[in-house]
Amino acid sequence: MLKQVTINAVPMMGDMVVPAVMHISHTMPDIQITYRSTLDMADLSDGCTIGVRAGVEPSTQEMEVSWLGRIGLALVAAPEYIAQRGKPSSPADLAQHVFASNDFSDAGTPWSRWLHEVVPTPNIVFRTDDETLLRQAIKSGRCAGFLPISSLCWSAELVEILPAREEWALPLWLVRCHNASEACVSVGAELADMMSRQLF
Missing domain, CATH: 3.40.190.10 (Periplasmic binding protein-like II)
Structure with missing residues (x-):
């Protein structure tokens, strides 16, 4: 059975997120990824959703926040x-x-x-x-x-x-809940690595 992970990213991230999703889908074929481009902050508490947010660092005790870099x-x-x-x-x-x-x-x-x-x-x-x-x-x-x-x-x-x-330039952050699924953690780590290479 395929594991489900959703990436919820602010608009204008497509050039970075889509190639990363294609790569992850190839290297992790047991995970099905849905990519949503929206300004709305998704509910990450399901443990299967990753947020890519812009601007001020998200501050929440329930979530794990990682610095990605700044988009030029x-x-x-x-x-x-x-x-x-x-x-x-x-x-x-x-x-x-x-x-x-x-x-x-x-x-x-x-x-x-x-x-x-x-x-x-x-x-x-x-x-x-x-x-x-x-x-x-x-x-x-x-x-x-x-x-x-x-x-x-x-x-x-x-x-x-x-x-x-x-x-x-705009700061970018990767956000997920602390009790995220193993699939969510794996996708998040790979996404962060691939995106951070294109940021400064």
Whole structure:
């Protein structure tokens, strides 16, 4: 009988989590993994769910929290977009550009705060809480947007237009309950190892 493990991760982790899940599924064929990308914090008390959370370290006595590292983000665009609007040479040039953005709330992430401080609100032409739709909008060539640096490895059609900055980085944590199942512990350890190699 297959053992069940669910990974509940904040959006924009797909480039790191999906390859890790594929590897784990191959090396641990007796474990079936479900990956959910959501801002909502899952109930981890079932012992079969792993959380990947961002921001301030989760503080709870019932959970085991492990530092993964910080995820770096860059401002990226498709070549078609750059051909039409050019590459900004400085943040001051961004007022001439349009963007897709996460709809986490204007102050939800360091890069969202920065973007809203630098560009007029009308320049943000597409907002979504779905990472797949955000990528599609950027890849359409109609707007630029923030994506994890790892996206440039997995999406050769995207070009960095402003490199990652320290102020845009976000801390990541792996969270599970203390009495997690053996399968959950094994998957969590492998996931943490693979993700931490791509973080700083």
